[in-house]
Amino acid sequence: MLTVSGINTFYGTSHILHDVSLQIGDGELIAVLGLNGAGKTTLLRSIMGVNPPRSGRIELLGTDITRMKSHDRNHLGISYVPQGRQIIPDLTVADNIRVALLGKGMNGSQVPGSVFEYFPALKDITERKGGVLSGGQQQQLAIARALVQKPKLLLLDEPTEGLQPSVVEEIQEIIKRIQAERTCSVLLIEQRLDFVGDITQRFAILDTGRIVRQGSISELTDEVIRTHLQV
Numbered sequence: 189m190l191t192v193s194g195i196n197t198f199y200g201t202s203h204i205l206h207d208v209s210l211q212i213g214d215g216e217l218i219a220v221l222g223l224n225g226a227g228k229t230t231l232l233r234s235i236m237g238v239n240p241p242r243s244g245r246i247e248l249l250g251t252d253i254t255r256m257k258s259h260d261r262n263h264l265g266i267s268y269v270p271q272g273r274q275i276i277p278d279l280t281v282a283d284n285i286r287v288a289l290l291g292k293g294m295n296g297s298q299v300p301g302s303v304f305e306y307f308p309a310l311k312d313i314t315e316r317k318g319g320v321l322s323g324g325q326q327q328q329l330a331i332a333r334a335l336v337q338k339p340k341l342l343l344l345d346e347p348t349e350g351l352q353p354s355v356v357e358e359i360q361e362i363i364k365r366i367q368a369e370r371t372c373s374v375l376l377i378e379q380r381l382d383f384v385g386d387i388t389q390r391f392a393i394l395d396t397g398r399i400v401r402q403g404s405i406s407e408l409t410d411e412v413i414r415t416h417l418q419v
């Protein structure tokens with residue numbers, strides 16, 4: 189599905205990602221872990237083309253997308269739920285979803301009812317402005333907006349960050365369902381290791397811009413956690 193080969197990404201002269209390589213199979217979920225500042229968000233921005241790598245190669249289903257613009261990557265099948273959700277505050281829930289459909293060249297006149305299968309809580313608030321929603325509702329909307337594009341690969345950047353425990357569980361259930369139904373491949377950035385252990389077979393750890401561990405979840409030992417994931 190996705191092959192990232194030896195990418196190097198910079199902000200100006202700051203070299204952030206160093207020779208990062210990663211593969212995600214069809215319908216697979218991989219969790220990318222790492223401390224704050226490790227480069228997790230930068231990795232997603234590189235894959236999405238918001239911050240393209242300066243060297244290395246990214247392929248989606250065999251197509252070289254390394255130099256492709258973000259919206260072309262989106263068209264090809266990558267949807268991105270950024271950290272902090274970034275829904276459009278002045279637009280209603282329905283219009284936020286329509287924008288995602290139009291962005292993909294799909295007919296945005298009608299929001300497909302199937303969206304609400306995953307997100308029944310959004311069904312009753314389709315005319316509410318994005319900006320007045322609770323954090324959990326905003327996160328649901330952000331994921332709904334991505335899924336309505338029928339992605340082949342979904343990038344989720346800390347989807348449960350800053351949410352109340354009960355809402356965290358709701359979001360986790362949605363991610364579990366995406367995984368169980370193999371709706372799409374998922375690259376999940378997540379700090380909650382218990383959840384990571386629950387949901388995925390594979391993980392990768394970024395440490396100061398380098399992949400330092402990658403493997404099956406059984407290899408995520410206490411020692412690995414102490415070495416790379418604790419300050």
Ligand SMILES: Nc1ncnc2c1ncn2[C@@H]1O[C@H](COP(=O)(O)OP(=O)(O)O)[C@@H](O)[C@H]1O
Nearest residue numbers: 199202204222223224225226227228229230231
């Ligand atoms: N827009 C930016 N300009 C310059 N440096 C940045 C920018 N965004 C992030 N960084 C730096 O890049 C590094 C990785 O950040 P980030 O990818 O956001 O890490 P993470 O998501 O793992 O917390 C950090 O050192 C951060 O300070």
Ligand SMILES: [Mg+2]
Nearest residue numbers: 228229230271
């Ligand atoms: Mg981040």
